[in-house]
Amino acid sequence: MIAKRITRRKIVDKFVASLALLSIIIAIIPLAGVLVFVTSKGLSAINLEFFISLPKPPDEIGGGIGNAIQGTLILIGLASMVGLPIGIFSGIYLAEYGNNRFGSLVRFIADVLSGVPSIIMGLFVYVVVVLTTHSFSALSGGIALGIMMIPVITRTTEESVKLVPNSIREASMALGIRRWKTIIFIVLSTAKSGIITGIMLSIARIAGETAPLLFTAFGSDLWATGLNQPISALPLVIYKYAISPYASWQAQAWGAAFILVSMVLILNIGVRFIARGRYRK
Protein backbone atom coordinates (compact mmCIF):
# COMPACT_ATOMS: atom_id res chain seq x y z
CA MET A 1 0.00 0.00 0.00
CA ILE A 2 2.64 2.54 1.10
CA ALA A 3 5.06 1.16 -1.45
CA LYS A 4 2.43 1.68 -4.11
CA ARG A 5 1.90 5.29 -3.10
CA ILE A 6 5.63 5.91 -3.18
CA THR A 7 5.94 4.49 -6.67
CA ARG A 8 3.02 6.66 -7.77
CA ARG A 9 4.66 9.76 -6.35
CA LYS A 10 7.89 8.84 -8.08
CA ILE A 11 6.09 8.37 -11.37
CA VAL A 12 4.40 11.76 -11.02
CA ASP A 13 7.79 13.26 -10.23
CA LYS A 14 9.38 11.77 -13.35
CA PHE A 15 6.37 12.78 -15.42
CA VAL A 16 6.54 16.42 -14.36
CA ALA A 17 10.29 16.51 -14.89
CA SER A 18 9.85 15.27 -18.44
CA LEU A 19 7.09 17.83 -19.04
CA ALA A 20 9.48 20.57 -17.96
CA LEU A 21 12.16 19.22 -20.27
CA LEU A 22 9.61 19.01 -23.06
CA SER A 23 8.57 22.65 -22.57
CA ILE A 24 12.12 23.91 -22.90
CA ILE A 25 12.50 21.91 -26.10
CA ILE A 26 9.24 23.40 -27.43
CA ALA A 27 10.43 26.87 -26.44
CA ILE A 28 13.70 26.51 -28.30
CA ILE A 29 12.19 25.04 -31.50
CA PRO A 30 11.08 28.44 -32.88
CA LEU A 31 14.52 29.91 -32.20
CA ALA A 32 16.13 27.02 -34.04
CA GLY A 33 13.53 27.29 -36.80
CA VAL A 34 14.08 31.01 -37.29
CA LEU A 35 17.86 30.65 -37.29
CA VAL A 36 17.84 27.72 -39.71
CA PHE A 37 15.50 29.39 -42.21
CA VAL A 38 17.07 32.83 -41.96
CA THR A 39 20.51 31.30 -42.53
CA SER A 40 19.63 28.93 -45.34
CA LYS A 41 17.31 31.25 -47.24
CA GLY A 42 19.29 34.35 -46.37
CA LEU A 43 22.69 33.13 -47.46
CA SER A 44 21.44 32.27 -50.92
CA ALA A 45 20.22 35.85 -51.40
CA ILE A 46 23.47 37.42 -50.35
CA ASN A 47 26.36 38.48 -52.56
CA LEU A 48 28.59 41.52 -52.77
CA GLU A 49 26.09 43.47 -54.85
CA PHE A 50 23.45 42.86 -52.18
CA PHE A 51 25.54 44.78 -49.66
CA ILE A 52 26.55 47.77 -51.73
CA SER A 53 23.84 48.59 -54.26
CA LEU A 54 20.44 50.23 -54.22
CA PRO A 55 17.15 48.31 -54.42
CA LYS A 56 15.78 47.57 -57.87
CA PRO A 57 12.17 47.14 -59.02
CA PRO A 58 10.91 43.58 -58.50
CA ASP A 59 11.03 42.66 -62.20
CA GLU A 60 14.73 43.47 -62.53
CA ILE A 61 17.37 41.00 -61.46
CA GLY A 62 19.85 42.00 -58.80
CA GLY A 63 19.82 45.06 -56.65
CA GLY A 64 20.66 45.24 -53.01
CA ILE A 65 19.96 46.82 -49.69
CA GLY A 66 23.08 48.93 -49.29
CA ASN A 67 21.04 51.99 -48.40
CA ALA A 68 19.13 50.06 -45.72
CA ILE A 69 22.37 49.00 -44.04
CA GLN A 70 23.59 52.58 -44.25
CA GLY A 71 20.27 53.81 -42.89
CA THR A 72 20.25 51.41 -39.95
CA LEU A 73 23.78 52.49 -39.00
CA ILE A 74 22.85 56.19 -39.24
CA LEU A 75 19.69 55.62 -37.17
CA ILE A 76 21.67 53.76 -34.50
CA GLY A 77 24.11 56.68 -34.39
CA LEU A 78 21.33 59.25 -34.04
CA ALA A 79 19.52 57.16 -31.44
CA SER A 80 22.74 56.87 -29.42
CA MET A 81 23.10 60.66 -29.41
CA VAL A 82 19.65 60.91 -27.83
CA GLY A 83 19.69 57.83 -25.64
CA LEU A 84 23.25 57.69 -24.30
CA PRO A 85 23.50 61.04 -22.51
CA ILE A 86 20.04 60.85 -20.96
CA GLY A 87 20.39 57.18 -20.07
CA ILE A 88 23.92 57.36 -18.65
CA PHE A 89 23.41 60.57 -16.65
CA SER A 90 20.10 59.48 -15.19
CA GLY A 91 21.69 56.12 -14.38
CA ILE A 92 24.50 57.94 -12.55
CA TYR A 93 21.91 59.98 -10.67
CA LEU A 94 20.06 56.85 -9.58
CA ALA A 95 23.22 55.10 -8.42
CA GLU A 96 24.99 58.01 -6.73
CA TYR A 97 22.19 60.25 -5.46
CA GLY A 98 19.02 58.25 -6.02
CA ASN A 99 18.68 56.57 -2.65
CA ASN A 100 15.43 58.41 -1.93
CA ARG A 101 11.78 58.53 -2.94
CA PHE A 102 12.42 60.51 -6.10
CA GLY A 103 15.04 57.97 -7.11
CA SER A 104 12.65 55.08 -6.61
CA LEU A 105 10.05 56.89 -8.70
CA VAL A 106 12.48 57.45 -11.59
CA ARG A 107 13.62 53.83 -11.33
CA PHE A 108 10.03 52.65 -11.42
CA ILE A 109 9.08 54.86 -14.37
CA ALA A 110 12.16 53.71 -16.29
CA ASP A 111 11.13 50.09 -15.76
CA VAL A 112 7.56 50.82 -16.79
CA LEU A 113 8.68 52.79 -19.87
CA SER A 114 10.71 49.83 -21.05
CA GLY A 115 7.44 47.88 -21.20
CA VAL A 116 5.59 50.47 -23.30
CA PRO A 117 5.01 49.09 -26.79
CA SER A 118 7.42 50.44 -29.38
CA ILE A 119 4.56 51.47 -31.63
CA ILE A 120 3.45 54.00 -28.99
CA MET A 121 6.91 55.58 -29.09
CA GLY A 122 6.61 55.76 -32.87
CA LEU A 123 3.17 57.30 -32.70
CA PHE A 124 4.39 59.82 -30.12
CA VAL A 125 7.34 60.94 -32.22
CA TYR A 126 5.10 61.01 -35.31
CA VAL A 127 2.71 63.39 -33.56
CA VAL A 128 5.38 65.57 -32.00
CA VAL A 129 8.12 65.67 -34.63
CA VAL A 130 6.86 64.44 -37.99
CA LEU A 131 3.56 66.32 -37.97
CA THR A 132 5.19 69.56 -36.86
CA THR A 133 8.04 69.42 -39.38
CA HIS A 134 5.72 68.06 -42.08
CA SER A 135 8.24 65.48 -43.15
CA PHE A 136 9.35 61.96 -42.37
CA SER A 137 13.00 62.10 -41.51
CA ALA A 138 16.04 60.20 -40.33
CA LEU A 139 16.15 62.56 -37.37
CA SER A 140 12.67 61.64 -36.14
CA GLY A 141 13.54 57.95 -36.54
CA GLY A 142 16.67 58.49 -34.46
CA ILE A 143 14.65 60.26 -31.77
CA ALA A 144 12.08 57.45 -31.60
CA LEU A 145 14.77 54.79 -31.26
CA GLY A 146 16.74 56.96 -28.84
CA ILE A 147 13.74 57.25 -26.53
CA MET A 148 13.52 53.46 -26.55
CA MET A 149 17.18 53.18 -25.51
CA ILE A 150 16.78 55.41 -22.45
CA PRO A 151 15.19 53.00 -19.93
CA VAL A 152 17.57 50.15 -20.73
CA ILE A 153 20.68 52.30 -20.50
CA THR A 154 19.45 54.06 -17.34
CA ARG A 155 18.98 50.80 -15.48
CA THR A 156 22.13 49.04 -16.69
CA THR A 157 24.25 52.11 -15.96
CA GLU A 158 22.75 52.31 -12.48
CA GLU A 159 23.42 48.64 -11.81
CA SER A 160 27.03 48.77 -12.97
CA VAL A 161 27.83 52.02 -11.13
CA LYS A 162 26.40 50.47 -7.96
CA LEU A 163 28.69 47.48 -8.38
CA VAL A 164 31.74 49.75 -7.99
CA PRO A 165 32.97 49.20 -4.41
CA ASN A 166 32.79 52.19 -2.09
CA SER A 167 36.42 51.67 -1.14
CA ILE A 168 37.38 52.94 -4.59
CA ARG A 169 35.33 56.11 -4.11
CA GLU A 170 36.78 56.63 -0.64
CA ALA A 171 40.34 56.10 -1.88
CA SER A 172 39.83 58.72 -4.55
CA MET A 173 38.22 61.22 -2.19
CA ALA A 174 41.01 60.64 0.34
CA LEU A 175 43.40 61.95 -2.28
CA GLY A 176 41.39 65.16 -2.28
CA ILE A 177 39.59 64.52 -5.55
CA ARG A 178 36.19 66.11 -5.77
CA ARG A 179 33.17 63.89 -5.81
CA TRP A 180 32.12 64.77 -9.35
CA LYS A 181 35.61 64.16 -10.64
CA THR A 182 35.68 60.90 -8.70
CA ILE A 183 32.45 59.83 -10.37
CA ILE A 184 33.50 60.79 -13.88
CA PHE A 185 37.12 59.64 -13.87
CA ILE A 186 37.24 56.86 -11.30
CA VAL A 187 33.79 55.34 -10.84
CA LEU A 188 32.74 55.48 -14.48
CA SER A 189 35.97 54.00 -15.75
CA THR A 190 35.62 51.17 -13.25
CA ALA A 191 32.02 50.58 -14.33
CA LYS A 192 32.92 50.96 -18.01
CA SER A 193 32.45 47.39 -19.15
CA GLY A 194 29.04 47.15 -17.51
CA ILE A 195 27.88 50.38 -19.13
CA ILE A 196 29.18 49.26 -22.53
CA THR A 197 27.27 46.01 -22.04
CA GLY A 198 24.07 47.99 -21.52
CA ILE A 199 24.74 50.15 -24.58
CA MET A 200 25.34 47.11 -26.78
CA LEU A 201 22.19 45.39 -25.51
CA SER A 202 20.08 48.45 -26.13
CA ILE A 203 21.52 48.85 -29.64
CA ALA A 204 20.74 45.20 -30.32
CA ARG A 205 17.21 45.90 -29.15
CA ILE A 206 16.55 48.98 -31.27
CA ALA A 207 18.36 47.73 -34.39
CA GLY A 208 15.46 45.39 -35.09
CA GLU A 209 12.65 47.79 -34.21
CA THR A 210 10.26 48.30 -37.09
CA ALA A 211 7.03 49.77 -35.77
CA PRO A 212 8.43 53.10 -34.59
CA LEU A 213 10.32 53.56 -37.87
CA LEU A 214 7.18 53.20 -39.98
CA PHE A 215 5.97 56.51 -38.57
CA THR A 216 9.27 58.33 -38.60
CA ALA A 217 12.08 57.16 -40.87
CA PHE A 218 9.49 55.83 -43.31
CA GLY A 219 11.90 54.13 -45.70
CA SER A 220 13.47 55.14 -48.98
CA ASP A 221 14.90 53.61 -52.13
CA LEU A 222 17.82 56.01 -52.28
CA TRP A 223 21.04 56.59 -50.42
CA ALA A 224 20.64 58.83 -47.41
CA THR A 225 21.43 62.43 -48.28
CA GLY A 226 20.28 64.40 -45.27
CA LEU A 227 18.92 63.93 -41.80
CA ASN A 228 15.69 65.72 -42.72
CA GLN A 229 14.94 63.20 -45.46
CA PRO A 230 13.18 59.85 -45.14
CA ILE A 231 15.71 57.08 -44.69
CA SER A 232 15.73 53.33 -45.23
CA ALA A 233 16.45 50.75 -42.54
CA LEU A 234 16.91 46.98 -42.50
CA PRO A 235 13.68 46.17 -40.60
CA LEU A 236 11.64 48.42 -42.91
CA VAL A 237 13.03 46.67 -45.98
CA ILE A 238 12.32 43.25 -44.50
CA TYR A 239 8.72 44.26 -43.83
CA LYS A 240 8.17 45.85 -47.22
CA TYR A 241 9.69 42.94 -49.13
CA ALA A 242 8.08 40.22 -47.02
CA ILE A 243 4.52 41.42 -47.60
CA SER A 244 5.14 42.15 -51.29
CA PRO A 245 3.82 39.63 -53.82
CA TYR A 246 7.15 39.36 -55.69
CA ALA A 247 9.31 36.28 -55.24
CA SER A 248 12.52 38.21 -55.93
CA TRP A 249 11.74 40.71 -53.18
CA GLN A 250 10.72 37.98 -50.77
CA ALA A 251 14.07 36.28 -51.33
CA GLN A 252 15.82 39.55 -50.56
CA ALA A 253 13.76 39.92 -47.38
CA TRP A 254 15.43 36.73 -46.11
CA GLY A 255 18.82 38.15 -47.07
CA ALA A 256 18.14 41.36 -45.15
CA ALA A 257 16.84 39.33 -42.20
CA PHE A 258 20.07 37.33 -42.19
CA ILE A 259 22.14 40.50 -41.96
CA LEU A 260 19.92 41.95 -39.22
CA VAL A 261 19.82 38.76 -37.14
CA SER A 262 23.60 38.37 -37.47
CA MET A 263 24.09 41.92 -36.19
CA VAL A 264 21.80 41.35 -33.22
CA LEU A 265 23.31 37.98 -32.35
CA ILE A 266 26.88 39.25 -32.60
CA LEU A 267 26.02 42.09 -30.22
CA ASN A 268 24.37 39.72 -27.74
CA ILE A 269 27.11 37.11 -27.84
CA GLY A 270 29.74 39.86 -27.64
CA VAL A 271 28.07 41.15 -24.50
CA ARG A 272 28.23 37.69 -22.99
CA PHE A 273 31.96 37.54 -23.51
CA ILE A 274 32.54 40.99 -22.04
CA ALA A 275 30.40 40.09 -19.04
CA ARG A 276 32.21 36.80 -18.54
CA GLY A 277 35.58 38.55 -18.60
CA ARG A 278 34.36 40.98 -15.97
CA TYR A 279 33.19 38.35 -13.56
CA ARG A 280 36.38 36.31 -13.87
CA LYS A 281 38.42 39.23 -12.63
Place this chain on the structure above:
Amino acid sequence: MSPRPFLFGKKESKKVKKFFTGDSIFKHLTLIFALLVLALALIIFYELYSRSQPAINEFGLNFLTELKWDPVHQIFGALPFIYGTVTSSIIALIIAVPISLGVAIYLSELAPKRLRSPLSFMVELLATVPSVVYGLWGLFVMVPWIRDFLEPFLESTLGFLPFFQGPKFGIGMLAGGIILAIMIIPTISAISREVMLAVPDTQREAAFALGATRWEVIKIAVLKYARTGIFGAILLGLGRALGETMAVIMVIGNRPQISLSFFEPAYTMSGVIASEYIEATQEIYLSALIEIGLLLFIVTLMMNILARLLVWRMMRIFRGAAKE
Protein backbone atom coordinates in the same frame (compact mmCIF):
# COMPACT_ATOMS: atom_id res chain seq x y z
CA MET B 1 21.60 47.73 -3.58
CA SER B 2 23.90 48.04 -0.66
CA PRO B 3 23.32 50.73 1.94
CA ARG B 4 25.89 53.41 1.54
CA PRO B 5 27.90 54.53 4.57
CA PHE B 6 29.24 57.36 2.51
CA LEU B 7 28.54 60.90 3.63
CA PHE B 8 31.24 63.08 2.14
CA GLY B 9 28.85 64.84 -0.20
CA LYS B 10 26.52 65.85 2.62
CA LYS B 11 29.18 67.14 4.98
CA GLU B 12 30.81 69.07 2.24
CA SER B 13 27.67 70.79 1.10
CA LYS B 14 27.06 71.94 4.66
CA LYS B 15 30.48 73.56 4.80
CA VAL B 16 30.51 75.10 1.36
CA LYS B 17 27.12 76.66 0.98
CA LYS B 18 27.70 77.64 -2.58
CA PHE B 19 25.56 76.37 -5.39
CA PHE B 20 28.18 76.72 -8.08
CA THR B 21 30.63 74.14 -6.91
CA GLY B 22 31.57 71.37 -9.28
CA ASP B 23 29.83 68.81 -7.11
CA SER B 24 26.59 70.70 -6.95
CA ILE B 25 26.55 71.40 -10.66
CA PHE B 26 27.24 67.77 -11.45
CA LYS B 27 24.57 66.53 -9.10
CA HIS B 28 21.96 68.85 -10.54
CA LEU B 29 23.01 68.02 -14.06
CA THR B 30 22.36 64.34 -13.46
CA LEU B 31 19.13 65.27 -11.68
CA ILE B 32 17.95 67.09 -14.80
CA PHE B 33 18.51 63.99 -16.88
CA ALA B 34 16.65 61.87 -14.34
CA LEU B 35 13.79 64.38 -14.49
CA LEU B 36 13.81 63.99 -18.27
CA VAL B 37 12.95 60.31 -17.85
CA LEU B 38 9.93 61.26 -15.74
CA ALA B 39 8.96 64.08 -18.08
CA LEU B 40 9.10 61.72 -21.03
CA ALA B 41 6.41 59.49 -19.55
CA LEU B 42 4.19 62.49 -18.82
CA ILE B 43 4.73 64.10 -22.23
CA ILE B 44 3.88 60.89 -24.07
CA PHE B 45 0.63 60.65 -22.14
CA TYR B 46 -0.19 64.33 -22.59
CA GLU B 47 0.48 64.38 -26.34
CA LEU B 48 -1.55 61.25 -27.03
CA TYR B 49 -4.35 62.51 -24.79
CA SER B 50 -4.60 65.98 -26.31
CA ARG B 51 -4.35 64.71 -29.88
CA SER B 52 -7.13 62.22 -29.33
CA GLN B 53 -9.48 64.88 -27.93
CA PRO B 54 -11.38 65.37 -31.22
CA ALA B 55 -12.20 61.67 -31.37
CA ILE B 56 -13.04 61.46 -27.66
CA ASN B 57 -15.42 64.43 -27.96
CA GLU B 58 -16.97 63.16 -31.15
CA PHE B 59 -17.58 59.51 -30.26
CA GLY B 60 -17.34 59.33 -26.49
CA LEU B 61 -17.74 55.84 -25.09
CA ASN B 62 -19.38 54.64 -28.30
CA PHE B 63 -15.84 54.42 -29.64
CA LEU B 64 -15.28 51.35 -27.50
CA THR B 65 -18.50 49.56 -28.40
CA GLU B 66 -19.05 50.48 -32.06
CA LEU B 67 -18.52 47.48 -34.33
CA LYS B 68 -17.94 49.30 -37.57
CA TRP B 69 -14.71 50.84 -38.78
CA ASP B 70 -15.51 52.79 -41.90
CA PRO B 71 -13.21 55.78 -42.37
CA VAL B 72 -14.88 56.80 -45.65
CA HIS B 73 -18.17 57.42 -43.85
CA GLN B 74 -16.41 58.61 -40.74
CA ILE B 75 -17.67 55.76 -38.60
CA PHE B 76 -14.99 54.77 -36.14
CA GLY B 77 -15.49 51.85 -33.77
CA ALA B 78 -12.55 50.32 -31.97
CA LEU B 79 -14.29 47.15 -30.81
CA PRO B 80 -12.98 44.84 -33.58
CA PHE B 81 -9.42 45.93 -32.79
CA ILE B 82 -9.88 45.58 -29.05
CA TYR B 83 -11.34 42.13 -29.68
CA GLY B 84 -8.44 41.18 -31.95
CA THR B 85 -5.80 42.39 -29.52
CA VAL B 86 -7.39 40.83 -26.45
CA THR B 87 -8.24 37.48 -28.07
CA SER B 88 -4.86 37.01 -29.73
CA SER B 89 -3.16 37.87 -26.44
CA ILE B 90 -5.32 35.39 -24.54
CA ILE B 91 -4.49 32.65 -27.05
CA ALA B 92 -0.84 33.58 -26.61
CA LEU B 93 -1.13 33.33 -22.82
CA ILE B 94 -2.89 29.96 -22.98
CA ILE B 95 -0.01 28.59 -25.02
CA ALA B 96 2.86 30.48 -23.41
CA VAL B 97 2.10 30.26 -19.68
CA PRO B 98 2.40 26.46 -19.24
CA ILE B 99 5.46 26.30 -21.49
CA SER B 100 7.14 29.24 -19.76
CA LEU B 101 6.47 27.79 -16.32
CA GLY B 102 7.93 24.50 -17.49
CA VAL B 103 10.99 26.32 -18.81
CA ALA B 104 11.38 28.31 -15.59
CA ILE B 105 10.99 25.21 -13.42
CA TYR B 106 13.47 23.30 -15.53
CA LEU B 107 16.03 26.10 -15.54
CA SER B 108 15.76 26.94 -11.86
CA GLU B 109 15.13 23.55 -10.27
CA LEU B 110 15.82 20.59 -12.51
CA ALA B 111 18.47 21.26 -15.14
CA PRO B 112 21.98 19.90 -14.59
CA LYS B 113 24.28 22.70 -13.37
CA ARG B 114 26.39 22.98 -16.50
CA LEU B 115 23.37 23.15 -18.80
CA ARG B 116 21.64 25.95 -16.88
CA SER B 117 23.56 28.90 -18.17
CA PRO B 118 23.69 27.93 -21.88
CA LEU B 119 20.00 27.02 -21.88
CA SER B 120 19.02 30.26 -20.14
CA PHE B 121 21.08 32.12 -22.72
CA MET B 122 19.22 30.41 -25.56
CA VAL B 123 15.88 31.36 -24.06
CA GLU B 124 17.14 34.94 -23.74
CA LEU B 125 18.20 34.89 -27.39
CA LEU B 126 14.62 34.08 -28.25
CA ALA B 127 13.75 37.55 -26.96
CA THR B 128 16.38 39.26 -29.07
CA VAL B 129 15.19 38.11 -32.49
CA PRO B 130 13.56 41.21 -34.02
CA SER B 131 9.80 41.02 -34.26
CA VAL B 132 9.81 41.65 -38.01
CA VAL B 133 12.01 38.58 -38.46
CA TYR B 134 9.49 36.52 -36.49
CA GLY B 135 6.87 37.96 -38.83
CA LEU B 136 8.85 36.93 -41.90
CA TRP B 137 9.36 33.43 -40.55
CA GLY B 138 5.74 33.28 -39.43
CA LEU B 139 4.45 34.30 -42.82
CA PHE B 140 6.52 31.91 -44.92
CA VAL B 141 7.12 28.96 -42.59
CA MET B 142 4.58 28.92 -39.78
CA VAL B 143 1.45 30.00 -41.66
CA PRO B 144 1.69 27.25 -44.32
CA TRP B 145 2.28 24.73 -41.52
CA ILE B 146 -0.79 26.00 -39.65
CA ARG B 147 -2.88 25.87 -42.83
CA ASP B 148 -1.80 22.39 -43.88
CA PHE B 149 -1.43 20.60 -40.54
CA LEU B 150 -2.55 22.43 -37.44
CA GLU B 151 -5.91 23.74 -38.63
CA PRO B 152 -7.08 20.46 -40.23
CA PHE B 153 -5.94 18.68 -37.07
CA LEU B 154 -7.78 21.08 -34.76
CA GLU B 155 -10.90 20.90 -36.92
CA SER B 156 -10.98 17.13 -36.83
CA THR B 157 -10.38 16.89 -33.08
CA LEU B 158 -11.97 20.02 -31.59
CA GLY B 159 -14.17 20.99 -34.55
CA PHE B 160 -17.33 20.84 -32.42
CA LEU B 161 -16.21 24.11 -30.77
CA PRO B 162 -17.03 27.29 -32.67
CA PHE B 163 -13.40 28.40 -32.37
CA PHE B 164 -12.08 25.72 -34.67
CA GLN B 165 -14.46 25.93 -37.61
CA GLY B 166 -14.45 27.70 -40.93
CA PRO B 167 -12.18 28.17 -43.91
CA LYS B 168 -8.51 27.38 -43.32
CA PHE B 169 -6.32 30.22 -44.56
CA GLY B 170 -3.41 29.73 -42.21
CA ILE B 171 -3.36 33.49 -41.80
CA GLY B 172 -5.67 34.53 -38.98
CA MET B 173 -6.25 34.85 -35.24
CA LEU B 174 -4.64 31.48 -34.47
CA ALA B 175 -1.42 32.38 -36.30
CA GLY B 176 -1.35 35.74 -34.48
CA GLY B 177 -1.79 34.04 -31.12
CA ILE B 178 0.94 31.48 -31.78
CA ILE B 179 3.50 34.03 -32.96
CA LEU B 180 2.74 36.14 -29.87
CA ALA B 181 3.17 33.08 -27.67
CA ILE B 182 6.63 32.50 -29.14
CA MET B 183 7.53 36.11 -28.45
CA ILE B 184 6.35 36.25 -24.82
CA ILE B 185 7.73 32.89 -23.68
CA PRO B 186 11.19 34.40 -23.03
CA THR B 187 9.69 37.29 -21.01
CA ILE B 188 7.54 35.11 -18.79
CA SER B 189 10.09 32.36 -18.31
CA ALA B 190 13.02 34.70 -17.58
CA ILE B 191 11.17 36.59 -14.86
CA SER B 192 9.51 33.48 -13.38
CA ARG B 193 12.93 31.83 -13.23
CA GLU B 194 14.37 34.84 -11.44
CA VAL B 195 11.52 34.78 -8.92
CA MET B 196 11.89 31.03 -8.36
CA LEU B 197 15.65 31.37 -7.87
CA ALA B 198 14.93 34.01 -5.24
CA VAL B 199 12.90 31.55 -3.14
CA PRO B 200 15.05 30.90 -0.05
CA ASP B 201 16.68 27.47 -0.05
CA THR B 202 15.41 26.88 3.49
CA GLN B 203 11.94 26.46 1.99
CA ARG B 204 13.16 23.70 -0.31
CA GLU B 205 15.22 22.04 2.39
CA ALA B 206 12.27 21.96 4.76
CA ALA B 207 10.12 20.24 2.14
CA PHE B 208 12.86 17.77 1.25
CA ALA B 209 13.30 16.98 4.91
CA LEU B 210 9.66 15.94 5.05
CA GLY B 211 10.40 13.38 2.35
CA ALA B 212 8.88 15.25 -0.56
CA THR B 213 9.87 14.33 -4.09
CA ARG B 214 11.38 16.99 -6.33
CA TRP B 215 8.00 17.81 -7.88
CA GLU B 216 6.38 18.05 -4.46
CA VAL B 217 9.13 20.42 -3.36
CA ILE B 218 8.52 22.57 -6.42
CA LYS B 219 4.78 22.50 -5.81
CA ILE B 220 4.78 23.09 -2.05
CA ALA B 221 7.85 25.22 -1.53
CA VAL B 222 8.68 26.99 -4.78
CA LEU B 223 5.48 27.61 -6.75
CA LYS B 224 3.36 28.48 -3.75
CA TYR B 225 5.99 30.80 -2.40
CA ALA B 226 6.67 32.47 -5.73
CA ARG B 227 3.13 32.74 -7.04
CA THR B 228 2.82 36.52 -6.73
CA GLY B 229 6.01 37.02 -8.69
CA ILE B 230 4.96 34.49 -11.31
CA PHE B 231 1.67 36.33 -11.68
CA GLY B 232 3.68 39.51 -12.21
CA ALA B 233 5.75 37.76 -14.87
CA ILE B 234 2.59 36.68 -16.67
CA LEU B 235 1.26 40.24 -16.59
CA LEU B 236 4.51 41.52 -18.11
CA GLY B 237 4.16 38.93 -20.85
CA LEU B 238 0.57 40.00 -21.41
CA GLY B 239 1.66 43.62 -21.63
CA ARG B 240 4.17 42.69 -24.29
CA ALA B 241 1.60 40.67 -26.23
CA LEU B 242 -0.95 43.48 -26.19
CA GLY B 243 1.45 45.99 -27.69
CA GLU B 244 3.33 43.78 -30.13
CA THR B 245 2.90 45.03 -33.67
CA MET B 246 4.99 43.80 -36.56
CA ALA B 247 4.96 40.04 -36.19
CA VAL B 248 1.21 40.02 -35.66
CA ILE B 249 0.44 42.42 -38.49
CA MET B 250 2.17 40.02 -40.88
CA VAL B 251 0.23 36.89 -39.94
CA ILE B 252 -3.17 37.90 -38.55
CA GLY B 253 -4.82 39.01 -41.80
CA ASN B 254 -5.79 42.57 -40.81
CA ARG B 255 -9.54 42.44 -41.34
CA PRO B 256 -11.63 44.44 -38.85
CA GLN B 257 -14.19 41.83 -37.89
CA ILE B 258 -15.30 39.89 -34.84
CA SER B 259 -15.54 36.20 -35.50
CA LEU B 260 -15.61 33.37 -33.00
CA SER B 261 -13.49 31.25 -35.30
CA PHE B 262 -9.76 31.42 -34.64
CA PHE B 263 -9.17 30.45 -38.28
CA GLU B 264 -10.63 33.78 -39.47
CA PRO B 265 -8.52 36.90 -40.03
CA ALA B 266 -8.61 39.59 -37.36
CA TYR B 267 -7.05 43.00 -36.71
CA THR B 268 -5.22 44.35 -33.67
CA MET B 269 -5.06 47.82 -32.13
CA SER B 270 -1.38 48.24 -32.85
CA GLY B 271 -1.96 46.78 -36.31
CA VAL B 272 -4.55 49.35 -37.34
CA ILE B 273 -2.38 52.21 -36.12
CA ALA B 274 0.64 50.97 -38.06
CA SER B 275 -1.14 50.25 -41.31
CA GLU B 276 -3.61 53.14 -41.52
CA TYR B 277 -1.88 56.22 -40.08
CA ILE B 278 -0.61 57.10 -43.56
CA GLU B 279 -4.14 57.24 -45.00
CA ALA B 280 -5.39 59.23 -42.04
CA THR B 281 -5.32 62.65 -43.62
CA GLN B 282 -8.49 63.98 -41.99
CA GLU B 283 -8.09 65.17 -38.45
CA ILE B 284 -10.83 62.96 -37.03
CA TYR B 285 -9.40 59.81 -38.62
CA LEU B 286 -5.92 60.45 -37.23
CA SER B 287 -7.43 61.38 -33.91
CA ALA B 288 -9.31 58.07 -33.77
CA LEU B 289 -6.07 56.19 -34.45
CA ILE B 290 -4.28 58.16 -31.75
CA GLU B 291 -7.10 57.38 -29.32
CA ILE B 292 -6.50 53.68 -30.00
CA GLY B 293 -2.83 54.35 -29.27
CA LEU B 294 -3.78 56.10 -26.03
CA LEU B 295 -5.93 53.14 -24.96
CA LEU B 296 -3.07 50.78 -25.70
CA PHE B 297 -0.64 53.00 -23.81
CA ILE B 298 -2.87 53.17 -20.73
CA VAL B 299 -3.58 49.43 -20.70
CA THR B 300 0.05 48.37 -21.14
CA LEU B 301 1.10 50.96 -18.55
CA MET B 302 -1.35 49.50 -16.03
CA MET B 303 -0.14 45.97 -16.73
CA ASN B 304 3.47 47.03 -16.27
CA ILE B 305 2.87 49.03 -13.12
CA LEU B 306 0.94 46.20 -11.50
CA ALA B 307 3.48 43.60 -12.63
CA ARG B 308 6.49 45.56 -11.43
CA LEU B 309 4.85 46.20 -8.07
CA LEU B 310 4.14 42.49 -7.65
CA VAL B 311 7.64 41.39 -8.66
CA TRP B 312 9.32 44.11 -6.58
CA ARG B 313 7.27 43.32 -3.48
CA MET B 314 7.99 39.64 -3.91
CA MET B 315 11.74 40.20 -4.22
CA ARG B 316 11.75 42.47 -1.17
CA ILE B 317 9.95 39.86 0.92
CA PHE B 318 12.44 37.22 -0.24
CA ARG B 319 15.40 39.39 0.61
CA GLY B 320 13.94 39.96 4.04
CA ALA B 321 13.40 36.23 4.50
CA ALA B 322 16.92 35.40 3.34
CA LYS B 323 18.41 37.75 5.92
CA GLU B 324 16.62 36.19 8.85
